[in-house]
Amino acid sequence: MKSDTSEKGLETLIVDHMTSTGWIAGKPADYDRAFAIDLAQLIEFVRATQPKLIEALDLENDDPTRRSFLSRLQGEITKRGVIDVLRKGVKHGQHHVDLFFGTPSPGNLHATERYAANRFIVTRQVRYSQNEEQNALDVCLFINGLPIATFELKNSLTKQTVADAVEQYKRDRDPRELLFLFGRCIAHFAVDDAEVRFCPELKGKASWFLPFNKGWNDGAGNPPNPHGLKTDYLWKETLTKHGLTEILEHYAQIVEETNKKTGKKKRVQIFPRYHQLDVVRKLLAHAAQHGAGKRYLIEHSAGSGKSNSIAWLAHQLTSVEKDDKQAFDTIIVVTDRTILDSQIRETIKQFDHVGATVGAVTEGSKQLREFIEQGKRVIISTVQKFPFIVEDIGIEHRGRSFAIIIDEAHSSQGGKTSAALSTALAEAGAEEDDETIEDTINRVMGAKKLLPNASYFAFTATPKNKTLEIFGEPYLDGGETKHCPFHSYTMKQAIEEGFILDVLKNYTPVDSYYKLVKTVEDDPEYDTKRAKKKLRHYVESHSHAIRLKAEIMVDHFQEQVIGLNKIGGQARAMVVTGSIERAIDYFHAIRDYLKEIKSPYQAIVAFSGEPEYGGHKVTEASLNKFPSKEIADRIQEDPYRFLICADKFQTGYDEPLLHTMYVDKPLSGVKAVQTLSRLNRARPQKYDTFVLDFQNDVDTIQKAFAPYYRTTILSQETDPNKLHDLKAALDGFQVYSQAQIDDLVAKYLKGAGREQLDPILDACVATYIDELDEDQQVEFKGKAKAFVRTYGFLSAILPYTNAEWEKLSIFLNFLVSKLPAPKEEDLSKGILEAIDMDSYRVEKKAVVRIQLPDQDVEIEPVPTDAGGRKSEPELDRLSNILNDFNEQFGNIEWQDGDRVRRMISEEIPAKVAADKAYQNAMQNSDKQNAKIEHEKALKRVMTAVLNDDTQLFSKFQDDPSFRKWLTDKMFSMTYEKAGE
Numbered sequence: 001m002k003s004d005t006s007e008k009g010l011e012t013l014i015v016d017h018m019t020s021t022g023w024i025a026g027k028p029a030d031y032d033r034a035f036a037i038d039l040a041q042l043i044e045f046v047r048a049t050q051p052k053l054i055e056a057l058d059l060e061n062d063d064p065t066r067r068s069f070l071s072r073l074q075g076e077i078t079k080r081g082v083i084d085v086l087r088k089g090v091k092h093g094q095h096h097v098d099l100f101f102g103t104p105s106p107g108n109l110h111a112t113e114r115y116a117a118n119r120f121i122v123t124r125q126v127r128y129s130q131n132e133e134q135n136a137l138d139v140c141l142f143i144n145g146l147p148i149a150t151f152e153l154k155n156s157l158t159k160q161t162v163a164d165a166v167e168q169y170k171r172d173r174d175p176r177e178l179l180f181l182f183g184r185c186i187a188h189f190a191v192d193d194a195e196v197r198f199c200p201e202l203k204g205k206a207s208w209f210l211p212f213n214k215g216w217n218d219g220a221g222n223p224p225n226p227h228g229l230k231t232d233y234l235w236k237e238t239l240t241k242h243g244l245t246e247i248l249e250h251y252a253q254i255v256e257e258t259n260k261k262t263g264k265k266k267r268v269q270i271f272p273r274y275h276q277l278d279v280v281r282k283l284l285a286h287a288a289q290h291g292a293g294k295r296y297l298i299e300h301s302a303g304s305g306k307s308n309s310i311a312w313l314a315h316q317l318t319s320v321e322k323d324d325k326q327a328f329d330t331i332i333v334v335t336d337r338t339i340l341d342s343q344i345r346e347t348i349k350q351f352d353h354v355g356a357t358v359g360a361v362t363e364g365s366k367q368l369r370e371f372i373e374q375g376k377r378v379i380i381s382t383v384q385k386f387p388f389i390v391e392d393i394g395i396e397h398r399g400r401s402f403a404i405i406i407d408e409a410h411s412s413q414g415g416k417t418s419a420a421l422s423t424a425l426a427e428a429g430a431e432e433d434d435e436t437i438e439d440t441i442n443r444v445m446g447a448k449k450l451l452p453n454a455s456y457f458a459f460t461a462t463p464k465n466k467t468l469e470i471f472g473e474p475y476l477d478g479g480e481t482k483h484c485p486f487h488s489y490t491m492k493q494a495i496e497e498g499f500i501l502d503v504l505k506n507y508t509p510v511d512s513y514y515k516l517v518k519t520v521e522d523d524p525e526y527d528t529k530r531a532k533k534k535l536r537h538y539v540e541s542h543s544h545a546i547r548l549k550a551e552i553m554v555d556h557f558q559e560q561v562i563g564l565n566k567i568g569g570q571a572r573a574m575v576v577t578g579s580i581e582r583a584i585d586y587f588h589a590i591r592d593y594l595k596e597i598k599s600p601y602q603a604i605v606a607f608s609g610e611p612e613y614g615g616h617k618v619t620e621a622s623l624n625k626f627p628s629k630e631i632a633d634r635i636q637e638d639p640y641r642f643l644i645c646a647d648k649f650q651t652g653y654d655e656p657l658l659h660t661m662y663v664d665k666p667l668s669g670v671k672a673v674q675t676l677s678r679l680n681r682a683r684p685q686k687y688d689t690f691v692l693d694f695q696n697d698v699d700t701i702q703k704a705f706a707p708y709y710r711t712t713i714l715s716q717e718t719d720p721n722k723l724h725d726l727k728a729a730l731d732g733f734q735v736y737s738q739a740q741i742d743d744l745v746a747k748y749l750k751g752a753g754r755e756q757l758d759p760i761l762d763a764c765v766a767t768y769i770d771e772l773d774e775d776q777q778v779e780f781k782g783k784a785k786a787f788v789r790t791y792g793f794l795s796a797i798l799p800y801t802n803a804e805w806e807k808l809s810i811f812l813n814f815l816v817s818k819l820p821a822p823k824e825e826d827l828s829k830g831i832l833e834a835i836d837m838d839s840y841r842v843e844k845k846a847v848v849r850i851q852l853p854d855q856d857v858e859i860e861p862v863p864t865d866a867g868g869r870k871s872e873p874e875l876d877r878l879s880n881i882l883n884d885f886n887e888q889f890g891n892i893e894w895q896d897g898d899r900v901r902r903m904i905s906e907e908i909p910a911k912v913a914a915d916k917a918y919q920n921a922m923q924n925s926d927k928q929n930a931k932i933e934h935e936k937a938l939k940r941v942m943t944a945v946l947n948d949d950t951q952l953f954s955k956f957q958d959d960p961s962f963r964k965w966l967t968d969k970m971f972s973m974t975y976e977k978a979g980e
Contacts, residue, residue, distance in 0.1 A: 007155045010193065011124055011138050014153070014235050018122045022241050026123030026142060033130045035070045036178040041121050042145025049098065049117045056095060069097075074178075081183030081254045081269065082146055099144055102249055103242075119144050120241050126150075128179045135172070140179075141239065147185050148244070154192040162197055165190035166209045175202040186252045187271045193229045195221060200269040208684045211497035212238075212274045215489070218710040220496030238277070250316055251277065273499075275300065275489040276309045282487060284316055287455060291322035292401040294455045297471035299485040299712060301493070302461040302677040303500040303654070310335075310405055310459060311344045317403045318357070318377040328403040328455070330372055333380045335407035344378060372400075402454040408461075408652065461491075461677070461708065462670045465859050466793055468714035482858070483714035491709050492854070500680040503661075504705060504850035506690045509697055510552075512540065540664070540694075541582060549694060550589035553662045556692060557641070558599065561660050568685040571659035572635055575644040576675055578665035578695075580607040583646035586664075587623060590642055603642035606631055606649055650675045656683035663693040672696070672704035702850050707857040715858035720794055723805055726787040730808075733772065733780045736764045741811045748810065757814065765818050781819050784812045900952055903945070904966070911941045913974040922975060934971045 019025045030040035043059045058065035072092045077085050086100040101118055104111030121142040129135040139151035152165040169188060173180060180188075180202045190197045190209060197209040214233065216223045222230040237243060251272040258265050272280075279298055286294065300306050310333065320327040333344065344358055359371035361381040371379050458471040463485065472483030494500040553575065561571050575590070577583040587605035594601055604624050610617045620628040635643050636657060643649060643658075651674045658679050667675055679689040693701070744760045772780060791809045795801075912918065915937035921930040946953040955962050 007138070007153055007158060007160070010153050010155050010191075010229075013229075014139060014151075015122055015124055017232075018235055018239075023120045023122045026121040026140075028123060028125050028127060028136075031123065031126050031128070031140075032070075033128060033178070035074050036128070036147060036184060037070070037073070038121060038123065038142045038145040038147075039070075040145075041119050041142060045099075045117070045119050045144040046097070049101070049114065053095060053097060057092070057097075068092075073097075077146070077184055078181060082148065083183070083186060083248060083252050083254060086143060086146065086248060099146060100248075103245055115245075118241075118245075120244070121145070129174070129177055141244075143244070143248075147179060149185055149239070150179070150188045152188075152190050154190075156193055160192070162190050162192040162195040165192065166197055166199075166207075169199065169202060169209070170205050170207050173202055175204050175207075182267065183254060183269060186248070186269070189234070191231055191234065193231060196231050196234050196274075198271060200271045206684050210273060211499055213497065214274060214278075215493045218488075218490045219492045238274075247272065247277070251280075251312055270308065272308070272312070273305060275487075275493075276305055276312070279309060279487040279489075280313050280316065283313060283457060284320055286486075287317065287320050287327055287403070288322060291327050292403070292455050293452045295471045296455070296457045296486040297463060297468065297473070297483075298457065298459045299463055299488040299490075300459060300461060301489055301491045301500060301708075302674070303681045304461070304489050304494055306407070306459050306461075310407060313457065314344055314378050314403075314405055317405075327401065329400040330376075331378045331403045331405065333378065333405045333407065335380065335382065344380060400453065404454050404456050406456065406458045408459065462673050463712050464670065465714055468712065468859070469717060469793075472714060474717075480715075481717045483717070484711060488711045490711060491705075492852075494680075498682065500677075500682055501686065501689050503676045503679045503689050503691060504701065504852070506688060506847050507698065507701065507850050508690070508692050508847045510692060510694045512545075512694065541585070543585070546582075546585045547589050547593075549662075549664065550586055551593055553642075553692070554590060554593050554597070554599070556662075557660060558597075560690070562641075566659045566686075566688075567657060567683070570657055570685075571641075572655070572657045573642050573660040573662060574649070574658055574678060575603075575642060575662045576650065576665050576667075577644065577646050580609070580611045580646040581613065582664065583607050583644050584611075584613050584618065584623070586644050590644065600639055601641040602639045603644055604631055604635055604640050605644045607646040608648060650678065653678055654681055656681040656686060659686065659688075660690045660692070663691065664695055666695050667704065668696075668700055669704050672701055673708055676701070676705075698848050698850055702852065705850070706853050707859050709852040710855065710857065713858045715860055718790065718794060720798055723787065723791055723794065723802075726783055726790070727805070727808060729783050730780065730787060730812075733776065735768050735772070735780060736811065736815070740764060741807050744814070745807045745810050748814075761815055761818050764815055765820075768819055777819075781816065781821075784816050784819075788812050788816065900949065903949065903952065904969070908938075908941055908945070909970055909973040911944075912937050912970050915940065918974070927975070930975055931971060934975065935967060938967060938970055 015025065024041070026038055026041065030038050032039040043054070046057075046059060047054050054060060057069045059069070069092050073085075073090055076090050087102070089096055089098045089100075091097075101111070101114035104115050119142075123140050123142065125136045125138065126140040127134070127136045128140075137150045138153045140147055141149040141151075152168050154160040154162060154165045169190060173188075175181070179185065182201050187198045187200055188202055189212070190199075196212040198212050199207050199209045201207075211220065212234070213220060214222045222233075224230065225232065228236075238247075252270065254267055254269050256265050256267055279300070283296060283298075286296070298306075298309075300309065314331050314333055317328055317331050318326075357375075357377045359367075359374075359376040359379050361368050361371070361379060368379065368381075456471060458467065460467060463472070468483045468485075473486055474481050474483050476482075491500075495502045553573070557573050561573065562569065575583075575586055577586055583605055584607075587603055590603045594603065606620060606628075610619050612618075620631065624631070624634075626634060631643075632649075632653075632655070634640050635655065650671075655678070658681070661676065661679055663675075676691060679691070740760050740763070744757060747756050747760075768777060768780065788809055791805050795806070795809075912934065915933075918930070918933045918937040921933035925933075942953055942956050945956075956966060957963075
């Protein structure tokens, strides 16, 4: 007999496995379409568990009594959802009907028997429609007769895929059918032999199916399965009787969202994604096996649902047991997001029947103490408030165990927060009266350590090197200790699965060109580097430039975003600026231009504080004409379409309606990833995003995103011997003595006043000023800062302590703040009064899809080196500075000016810098010899340019002034850059 490779064959495969593991094969004829239940199985469950109700509800007879109960049951499911009905049952008249028995606690035989009485049913070809006899679902799952989930199956061997199953749900499954109404099933699954997708609520064409895949090679899909189909984890692991029970008890839920302005409420059904289910289950299993004292780093992409994962984890950690007792007495969630407070409260309220077990700290340490004494199991605190809340708890909680969940770990596990946290929760607590200085030092060092009686669960989308080293999993690779996350859901997988959007797919850099002119007769000298920086800032913040860029933003939004009906006409834009003043400038410019073109849309500005602008103080509320707290809600509503930001809303802000971002701020590293990722939230009708960037280039953005596309790995651990080296170097400057260190630390730890501390520090400052020259001062201060930074990090993770390091760290923390900065005269002062802008234009470059490396990227450990020496200013005449500035950015008369400017600013210096003979001279010879080799290299490059641009080559050959300018320019761009 031939293999059955049809869709029906896949159906048989699934049902056969499930029935072999305890599921009951249902009969399609038993499905009651009028009430959307398997009536026969419901009756059998009630008969086995509540036999008196069979007669009381007359369930065996089709009469008014039974129909009354079934109508009541149907109404309760419609009102509360099947999840709540299964958990809590239904009251009907004088009767309470249990409809499901949950997981029994260990040793409870009665509960075990009741759980075993549950009937898990899998039924093929369920004809669900009350109007159409032929419409049938491939598979439907029931618990005790109530429908839980539906399946549409496809088979790639018959040229159909999961996409066809999704389309069938959208096209052929009428969401008005009773079985498909909101809350009646917990999920609808589209399945083939390679992928799984699910939808918690069918809405016809607007149904939004999410991926439910394991991931493969850090991307979408599923790994090859040597024992079966790639997707058989769905029925072999996830939807087992135990697995489905766990989902019902701890994950699936209906939440109510309220519009703050209108007061309208909307119910949303939540079913966990695979990576959410996987990470929480693995963390719980590991915690149950190992107890407190472990560290976990969870690297989940922005927009991947970390809030729900944290809420589910926090709730379930309260019941984890190790050696027959609770593994954690208290769970503390540290977060910057107020939404997590309400989410965790809602989660606990739905899943926990004990009562109020969540406390949000809003007042201070007294309130935290009260929460712990009241037995609140989950305590939520903001990052900012946490150090102040916990600093005086100490000895009161020794012997307790804690689970500390950190939301966005890179912003909340810094030295002071960690130390305050550890001091508060450590077993060794408050200072004793007879404590010696040595005892105090040992206690302080111990407080900085990550606590042995606490487990840390750190969630982040963009782990920094420090975060990886503190919380990551160490492993050996070629003799080097590296660190990686405990669990990851990568940006690559999230993008490939369509769960978030690729914000780099439509990235468009914008070049600025301008010409500045001298307005004074004299030709004064200025510091070249500082002058050019001021000129760039002057040009980009000039009212003409702001207005021109504002017009470009608005015109682009009107034509390319609204005009192309992005997000069904609901798209919003964010304008990212580099300062509050610039944000307010843009707010006025965009507002005025929108009025001029009679646009129906308006802008909102967001910033912190009450800055002075135009001679008087302004606030968000005074400019927007509504309270600041309403900004996030207002941007969702017309007429508001532009959100103009100065720092605010660039991290942790989740608004799926954001489609386009206009960037006028230098971005790099994690900040670039966090900022651009505000656009990546997916939603129905959102198919792409767009970035128009006035400040950054493709290479900068690509470099920023590369470490976080796949799993981020720390290349090596920080070498603690660097602290020995730094201390030896610092001691060598003889700015302080060991006696001074010991004296200050002893007095500080005993609570001495400033009048006793400052004389010691001031004596050292005097030595620093009198005995060290300017370069030595720069070097000492740089090394002191490096020591404090490195020790502050290593003190938390080293398995040993060093009292000398601790005392030097305390001492330097005070001393560094008193050391004067080297006096640097601003040799560019006054340049802005001597120039004016003659012309300004911007030019959009081609839309680029920035490709990220498809490999794990290693990041370097925390730097332990100090800053360099003070650089000498390069002085030049104002006319030369302006000529050079305009040559680089201005309007040069070329046949293809943009191309020539690109060659001069990018291509030619890159080729010259790559010349081997020139590189050798830069590394092994003096500046004069390097200059000679540079001229030879430039001639070779320009000869090669002849093939690409004869006009530029001729200008170089025939115009001595241009040749000198270009030669000096290229040497400056290559030699100076190589020395940075």
